[in-house]
Amino acid sequence: MAKHIIIVGGGFAGVHIIKSLKNDPDFKITLVDKNNYHFFPPLIYQVATSFIQATNISYPFRKMIDNFDNVHFHMGSLVKVNTESKTIETDTGNLSYDYLILSMGTETNFFGMENVQRCSLPMKSIEEALYLRNHMLLTLEEAARNKDVRIAQRLQNIVIAGGGPTGVELAGMIAEMGKYIAEKEYPEMKLSLSSIYLIDALPSLLSPMSKMAQKTAYDKLKNLGVKIILNVSVKDYKDKKVMLSDGNFIETETLIWTSGVIGREVPGLPAESIVKGRRIAVDAYNKVNHTNDIFALGDICLQLTDENFPKGHPQLAQVAIQQAKNLGKNFKKMEKGETLTPFSYNNKGSMAIISKFNAVVDLPKFSFNGFIAWLTWLFIHVIPLVSFRSKIRLALDWFRLFITNNPSIRMILYPKRNTDN
Ligand SMILES: Cc1cc2nc3c(=O)[nH]c(=O)nc-3n(C[C@H](O)[C@H](O)[C@H](O)COP(=O)(O)OP(=O)(O)OC[C@H]3O[C@@H](n4cnc5c(N)ncnc54)[C@H](O)[C@@H]3O)c2cc1C
Known part of the structure; x- marks a missing residue:
């Protein structure tokens, strides 16, 4: 049986x-x-x-x-x-x-912070990613319409809590999209008002990775204009203000939670x-x-x-x-009826993409960064995708997008039963 x-x-x-x-x-x-x-x-x-x-x-x-x-x-x-x-x-x-x-x-994990759980934007599932996409696109539209400088700034500010690989990758990509897309497509918006904040309670970004990876990520994101705040944690999120452990706050409609x-x-x-x-x-x-x-x-x-x-x-x-x-x-x-094998992990290394053509890779014996690291990242992330069709489609999409700097899927789509309502 x-x-x-x-x-x-x-x-x-x-x-x-x-x-x-x-x-x-x-x-x-x-x-x-x-x-x-x-x-x-x-x-x-x-x-x-x-x-x-x-x-x-x-x-x-x-x-x-x-x-x-x-x-x-x-x-x-x-x-x-x-x-x-x-x-x-x-x-x-x-x-x-x-x-x-x-x-x-x-x-x-929202660490018991109810307001953060209710109002921040986590990004662990496809549904959450699509919700975040809609939210950011809608907020941009609202910012483009708004004449009140303070409100426009709040709409344009993005706060990412969590400086691990996900927070770093997200900050780099949003900063680059601001540079390549927002300038061209949102001429009504005052981009000088926008800030991307990346916050982590630890003293460095990418804390489990090598010192080289941490420094490369820090320097590159700084160059892209990301405001990095370390040794500080998010304590609350109320009245559209992210309250920090050092007593400061940041006004924003977008707190992205990649913290735990x-x-x-x-x-x-x-x-x-x-x-x-x-x-x-x-x-x-x-x-x-x-x-x-x-x-x-x-x-x-x-x-x-x-x-x-x-x-x-x-x-x-x-x-x-x-x-x-x-x-x-x-x-x-x-x-x-044979003897079982206990599990032992073969560490193959870790990596994070920071920006276009730039990534950091930590292998068990050495670390590297830059374009070769970026190519390695692309290769490693295409290989495990489930179907052959997904691999080809993703590789082609990436190639086109990195060359053109202009992905064109920025539609705000809400599934609804009755489109008249
Ligand atoms: C944004 C993000 C980026 C990441 N980047 C990296 C990276 O670059 N490199 C890396 O090595 N790791 C990365 N990770 C971590 C990696 O994704 C996880 O280590 C890995 O997915 C763990 O695999 P798993 O099979 O244990 O769980 P998962 O892959 O999380 O799968 C869990 C499955 O369980 C299902 N499920 C959940 N709850 C229920 C339920 N109640 N009933 C039925 N089904 C349920 C889910 O639908 C899902 O299919 C990342 C994770 C996230 C969220």
């Missing part, structure tokens, strides 16, 4: 474990995801800034699995795990499993399995502590057994992919 594996979450980890168990008659797999598509978070900021289409970085699950005989898709959001009955409840029905794999990633993440909630798991950052504690084989048949992969799990990463792995795509591949192999070994 094939074992039924339920995988909740079709991100990097979910998709890679499916790939390693596809068409294996020993397993019947059900992928559960709240969306009907897989997407590629590292490029979301380019959707938010109208640089590429959402379809460039997303792909339908059913299309992805149509050649995999043993894989089924169930669209639904996980509500609860019942460990005794080996079932899960989703908002679209209940399912039973032999093994359960949790790979639902993380959600935005927290594991998604999984009701029903033993309380002792949920640890720091709401991550799920797992052993060296990604089995959830205090359970027998539940596994967790990727951003949602915390694994302290890897001797090179005693504090746990960074929440990166490569960790999720490598854990998924290892668990896939271990499932096959389990069926054959």
Whole structure:
């Protein structure tokens, strides 16, 4: 009898474990995801800034699995795990499993700041990226119409909280779009009023990366006119003012929140399995502590057994992919009664794009920046995109956009049922 594996979450980890168990008659797999598509978070900021289409970085699950005989898709959001009955409840029905794999990633962490949660703009999903895109385009239109200097300035100011790769990439791209596009297309607007602020509570940008990467990012963004504020955190966002820990404030209608993440909630798991950052504690084989048949992969799990990463792995795509591949192999070994392989992360490095033709790359043994780093970034970010069609489409789009400096998808689109209203 094939074992039924339920995988909740079709991100990097979910998709890679499916790939390693596809068409294996020993397993019947059900992928559960709240969306009907897989997407590629590292490029979301380019959707938010109208640089590429959402379809460039997303792909339908059913299309992805149509050649995999043993894989089924169930669209639904996980509500609860019942460990005794080996079932899960989703908002679209209940399912039973032999093994359960949790790979639902993380959600935005607002650190308990209610106003920030209510009024800032997070950027972790395609929906949020499209919402942010509409918001920024609408705000520009309003700024172009507004004659009151103070209001126009507030509309044109953009504050990005979080100086990690996402904040840096976003700041660089918005600054360049201001330079290449706003000047030409918004002649009524006084661009001298606009400022892009990048704020981080730590003493440097790109804090997990090398000193060279941090300095390059700082210098390049400064040159692009980004106002970088370090050692300062956002404390509140009310009356359109971002309140800072140093007592200053910035008036803006756009606070973009890229400051932190927290594991998604999984009701029903033993309380002792949920640890720091709401991550799920797992052993060296990604089995959830205090359970027998539940596994967790990727951003949602915390694994302290890897001797090179005693504090746990960074929440990166490569960790999720490598854990998924290892668990896939271990499932096959389990069926054959063979010894399982503990997970050990092979760090392939990290990178961030800063501006046109400029990126920083940290490899395990050396770091580099500039044009070659930018080409490396492009190459690395096209390779994992799911379908061949997406890769070609994205590569062509990028090439055209970087040459012309003028992406033309700046339409404000609201899905509505009745267009007369
Ligand atoms: C803006 C951004 C930029 C990033 N850039 C980089 C980068 O440049 N390099 C890098 O290595 N990493 C980057 N990361 C981190 C990287 O995306 C994550 O480490 C990686 O996605 C983790 O994979 P995962 O499979 O654990 O989770 P995810 O890829 O987040 O997948 C989670 C899946 O679970 C589904 N899901 C969530 N909740 C539920 C639910 N209740 N029920 C059912 N399904 C659910 C989601 O729809 C999604 O499909 C970035 C992340 C973000 C947000």
